[in-house]
Amino acid sequence: MKNLFSKHRAVDSWLFALVPPHALALFRIFFGMFLLILWLRRLPFLPYLFANGRILPPLLDEGIPSFLSPFPVPPSPEIACLLYIIFLSFLVFFILGFYTRTSAFVSFLFSLYYWFLAMRLVEATYDRLFIIFLFILSFSGAGMTLSWTMRHRHGSWWAWEPIVVFPQRLIAIQVTMTYLGSGWQKAWLPGWQTGEVIYYMLIGMRSTRFAHFIAALPLSFYFYEVMSGIVKLFEFILPFGLWSKSQRWFFLGGAIFHILVTCVIGMWWFLALIATYILFIDPEKVFMWFEKRFPTPAPLR
Amino acid sequence: MKIRHFAGYLFLTTYLFFLSAAFLYTMFRIRVPGVPWPFLRFAYGTMAPYQGFSTVNSFFRAEGELENGVFESIDLQSYLHLPQGEFIILFFRLKNHTSSSLQPYQYVAQRLFEEENKRGKKYRSARLLVEQWPMSVRGFWVNNISPLQNHEILGTYP
Structure with a gap:
């Protein structure tokens, strides 16, 4: 009984402890900048994606609750432009830590809106993950350091206040499950049992020049089978490795994996997952690392 | 237990339930009863691997x-x-x-x-x-x- 009680306390502490906000704040900044770049790239095509000038048909049949059905109706280009500017402004506020929770929540609502409006057609993992991250961050303490809020409250961007670790754990759990699902399913997916997926990926519709360069090398099919095995093995253990004591090697492996994916099939948006690795590190350790390099001004300690 | 902790546990349990349902669907194409398809599809999409290829x-x-x-x-x-x-x-x-x-x-x-x-x-x-x-x-x-x-x-x- 006593053991059970202490385990409950350990779980309680793991989920709800008050910790320094630096890990989550750094994630906020990198993730926010990533989102800003992603959405700025869509800006020139705004009338054709998110306004009534678009060439895509409406998406009303599947998966949208009836109370949301008015939202996927695209507005006029002028209104769409205005909405987009508001959205981008809130992303900037989010990066700067200006009313961080509100900024995150408004950005989440906009992301959801654009998801229903058009992005849902692409059905990409990354868009879904980013929506979830924004929602979680909208009730987090990600703005409790390196933010306008701290500048306003304490006179310095470097000032900080402790936060509840719960949102950080949630994002880490989500990333773990993402790797778990995508890694483990490869264990039985037919294409992944040989090197077929890797080979056709290198010469397929997403492939880059670098990918074609590799495919043109005089390599036997055994090479692709070995590559497939390495990817499967790595992704199989990655969800656990991120939480292990040797996590830094898995961070490195994950980063190399995502960089290679970018170089080979151009899916650069998964690079954002590298930024989430900081959330797997003990927040106290991140704080100490940060404090060593960028000490908090004495009056604010 | 504090109310905030209770709400946190409730949220986490619900979240894990959806993630587990999505994981079951990802691995075995099993649909957990009671989980609305739009939610399951959305959660599945967060963990669907690169699986299709064309020749x-x-x-x-x-x-x-x-x-x-x-x-x-x-x-x-x-x-x-x-x-x-x-x-x-x-x-x-x-x-x-x-x-x-x-x-x-x-x-x-x-x-x-x-x-x-x-x-x-x-x-x-x-x-x-x-x-x-x-x-x-x-x-x-x-x-x-x-x-x-x-x-x-x-x-x-x-």
Whole structure:
């Protein structure tokens, strides 16, 4: 009984402890900048994606609750432009830590809106993950350091206040499950049992020049089978490795994996997952690392 | 237990329930009863691996018919800002994700016809087609030449 009680306390502490906000704040900044770049790239095509000038048909049949059905109706280009500017402004506020929770929540609502409006057609993992991250961050303490809020409250961007670790754990759990699902399913997916997926990926519709360069090398099919095995093995253990004591090697492996994916099939948006690795590190350790390099001004300690 | 902790546990349990349902669906295609399909589909999409591959290359193109009956190419990508792979996947998936009362490719052809008209191109008709050709290690477009390439018209307007 006593053991059970202490385990409950350990779980309680793991989920709800008050910790320094630096890990989550750094994630906020990198993730926010990533989102800003992603959405700025869509800006020139705004009338054709998110306004009534678009060439895509409406998406009303599947998966949208009836109370949301008015939202996927695209507005006029002028209104769409205005909405987009508001959205981008809130992303900037989010990066700067200006009313961080509100900024995150408004950005989440906009992301959801654009998801229903058009992005849902692409059905990409990354868009879904980013929506979830924004929602979680909208009730987090990600703005409790390196933010306008701290500048306003304490006179310095470097000032900080402790936060509840719960949102950080949630994002880490989500990333773990993402790797778990995508890694483990490869264990039985037919294409992944040989090197077929890797080979056709290198010469397929997403492939880059670098990918074609590799495919043109005089390599036997055994090479692709070995590559497939390495990817499967790595992704199989990655969800656990991120939480292990040797996590830094898995961070490195994950980063190399995502960089290679970018170089080979151009899916650069998964690079954002590298930024989430900081959330797997003990927040106290991140704080100490940060404090060593960028000490908090004495009056604010 | 504090109310906030209780709310946290409740949220976490619900969240884990959806993630577990998505994981079950990802691994074994088992649908947990009571989990609404839109939520399951969304959660599944956060963990779906790279699984499909094609052994031929495909690309979607649009064409406008001039007064003399000759078709000229419409820059379809000027309407959609997406990387090449996403662009192709979008058009493949288009038919599954639209209102059943619409022919999606026909709709795209109609919208292109209208938009090109606004841009000053007076076509007699516009059409959407998919081209397919054998893959090559030398590049995506290398085998997109007439003896190897075939195409299918997906929708025409008017």
